[in-house]
Amino acid sequence: MCFSSQSAKFLFRAALTVAAMAAPMSAAMAETPAADGAITADSGAAPAPLPAVQSTDDMGAAPAATGDSDDSMDGFLRNGGRLLLTGGVSTIEGAGGGGLAPWALIGGYGTRDELGVSAFVTGVDTRDFTLAAYGGAINIRNRVELSVARQNFNLRNVGNALALGNRYTISQTVIGAKVRLVGDAVLEQDSLLPQIAVGVQYKINDDATVVGGALGLDRKDFDFYIAATKIILPVNLLLNATVRFTRANQYGILGFGGLGGANDNYRPQFEGSAAYLITRQLAVGGEFRTKSNRLEGALGGTSFREENAYDFFVAYAPSRNVSLTLAYVRLGQIALRRQSGAYLSLQIGF
Numbered sequence: 001m002c003f004s005s006q007s008a009k010f011l012f013r014a015a016l017t018v019a020a021m022a023a024p025m026s027a028a029m030a031e032t033p034a035a036d037g038a039i040t041a042d043s044g045a046a047p048a049p050l051p052a053v054q055s056t057d058d059m060g061a062a063p064a065a066t067g068d069s070d071d072s073m074d075g076f077l078r079n080g081g082r083l084l085l086t087g088g089v090s091t092i093e094g095a096g097g098g099g100l101a102p103w104a105l106i107g108g109y110g111t112r113d114e115l116g117v118s119a120f121v122t123g124v125d126t127r128d129f130t131l132a133a134y135g136g137a138i139n140i141r142n143r144v145e146l147s148v149a150r151q152n153f154n155l156r157n158v159g160n161a162l163a164l165g166n167r168y169t170i171s172q173t174v175i176g177a178k179v180r181l182v183g184d185a186v187l188e189q190d191s192l193l194p195q196i197a198v199g200v201q202y203k204i205n206d207d208a209t210v211v212g213g214a215l216g217l218d219r220k221d222f223d224f225y226i227a228a229t230k231i232i233l234p235v236n237l238l239l240n241a242t243v244r245f246t247r248a249n250q251y252g253i254l255g256f257g258g259l260g261g262a263n264d265n266y267r268p269q270f271e272g273s274a275a276y277l278i279t280r281q282l283a284v285g286g287e288f289r290t291k292s293n294r295l296e297g298a299l300g301g302t303s304f305r306e307e308n309a310y311d312f313f314v315a316y317a318p319s320r321n322v323s324l325t326l327a328y329v330r331l332g333q334i335a336l337r338r339q340s341g342a343y344l345s346l347q348i349g350f
Contacts, residue, residue: 001109012078015215021336039169040251046055065162066102067156070223083231084280084320085275085315085317085323086105086185086231086238087105087106087107088103088105088107089120089315089323089325089345089347090107090118090120090122090135090149090162090208090345092122092124092131092133092149092151093133093147093151093174093201093203093251094120094133094135094136094137094147094149094201095145095147095176095178095199095201096108096137096139096145096147096178097139097227097240097242097273098240098273098275098285098287098313098329099273099311099313099325099345100271100273100287100289100309100311100329101227101242101273101287101288101289102178102225102242102271103197103227103238103240103242103273104180104183104185104196104197104227104228104230104240105185105195105197105229106142106143106144106178106180107137107139107145107147108137108139108143108349109141109320109349110142111142112141112143113141114139114140114141114142115139115140116349116350117136117138117139117349117350118136118139118347118349118350119136119347119348119349120133120135120136120212120346121134121135121345121346122134122343122346123343123344123345124289124331124341124342124343125341125342126331126334126339126340126341127130127175127282127338127339127340127341128155128156128157128158128334128337129153129155129156129158129334129335129339129341130153130156131151131152131153131313132151132152132154133149133152133172133337134149134150135147135149135150135321136148137176137279142180143179143180144178144180145176145177145178145179145199146176146177147174147175147176147178147196148174148175149173149174149176150172150173150174150178151173151251151253152169152171153169153170153171153172153253154167154169155167155168157168158256158335159233161192162210164209164210166186168209169205170211170253170254171205171207172205172206172251172252172253173206174201174202174204174205174252175202175204176201176202177199177200178197178199178227179197179199180195180196180197181196181197181198182195183195183196185229185230185235185238188229189232189233189234194228194230194239195228195230196226196227197226198224198225198226199221199225199226199227200222200223200225201222202221202222202255203220203221203222203223203248203252204219204220205255207219207251207255208346211254212255215254215255215259216259216260217249217254217256217258218247218255218256218257219255221246221247221248221252221257222245223245223246223252224245224266225242225245225271226242226243227240227241227242227243228240235324236278236283237274237275238274238276238277238283239274240272240273241270241271241272242270242272242273243269243270243271244266244268244269244270244271245266245268245269245323246266246267246292247265247267247292247294248292249292249294249295249304249306250291250306251279251291254304256292257294258295263294263295267292267294269290270288270290271289271290272287272288272289273285273287273288274287275315281316282314282315282317283314283315283316284312285312285313285315286310286312286313287296287310287311288309288310289308289309289310290306290308291307291308291332292306293306294306302333302336305333305340306332307333309329309330309331309332310329311328311329311330311343312327312328313325313327313343314326321349321350322346322347322348323347323349324344324345324346324347324348325343325344325345325347326342326344327342327344327345328340328342328343329341329342
């Protein structure tokens with residue numbers, strides 16, 4: 001479950017870059033006096049339940065501070081109006097959510113009067129493969145999220161076994177959009193209705209040798225999904241369920257559809273997440289994601305079998321602009337053997 005040397009160097013350099021950017025920014029935030037009526041920061045204690053909000057006219061915005069407001073909320077809400085970590089992190093496909101599954105929440109901390117931007121870098125190192133992903137997203141008024149991600153899937157020694165060369169890499173670009181339809185997972189604590197969003201991801205696989213050549217599969221396609229997210233503040237719990245309609249094989253790394261046009265239809269897949277907020281800056285949780293397994297047996301045997309994936313993660317936000325996620329991830333069978341390993345992701349946002 002260790003990183004390859006090149007993956008470790010890549011992530012270490014990224015971490016140093018983000019840390020260098022975040023340090024002066026965090027210091028400036030700490031030295032800036034709070035505006036009159038603003039809620040100040042206190043990152044040490046566990047989050048207190050948010051009082052019921054009577055109006056949702058400002059969906060996603062922080063409640064206005066009043067003279068008798070609960071001081072225990074200090075730090076749980078900050079400038080930007082959203083709870084720490086409830087914007088999620090960046091998935092491997094760029095959307096806001098967990099590492100594997102998008103949430104209905106619009107990524108970042110912006111409210112309906114704000115715009116936000118974020119960037120991420122992620123590395124996954126398993127028994128035989130390495131996945132490096134990077135990209136960014138834009139939050140438009142807590143209603144629309146636009147994202148882009150670039151994925152590089154390195155076959156390492158498996159490339160030699162397939163006569164493709166050592167460290168042969170399959171790359172893919174994912175362009176995404178998400179729109180919040182109804183609900184507010186943070187403010188509507190007195191409602192059973194979750195926040196609901198719909199999304200689309202356009203995936204462009206660059207590999208013409210294996211995916212488009214030897215396998216003859218489609219290299220471009222759309223994924224569609226609908227996500228529902230509920231945050232239960234009294235118990236500091238986030239729950240998410242996503243249904244994805246897809247033709248992708250191994251997230252699109254092995255193209256789309258079946259061999260020779262067989263098993264070519266869209267299939268619904270389930271993605272679930274649960275996270276518990278231990279403190280205002282620290283969350284733990286897990287995810288589960290099914291895959292369509294449409295290529296198994298196409299060339300005989302089980303070489304193209306797909307299995308469900310899951311992870312267990314820890315997410316930490318040392319400041320409002322930086323989050324770090326570490327996870328153990330199990331991706332199921334890829335190329336005859338089950339793949340599990342370490343997942344590390346770094347995100348910065350403004």
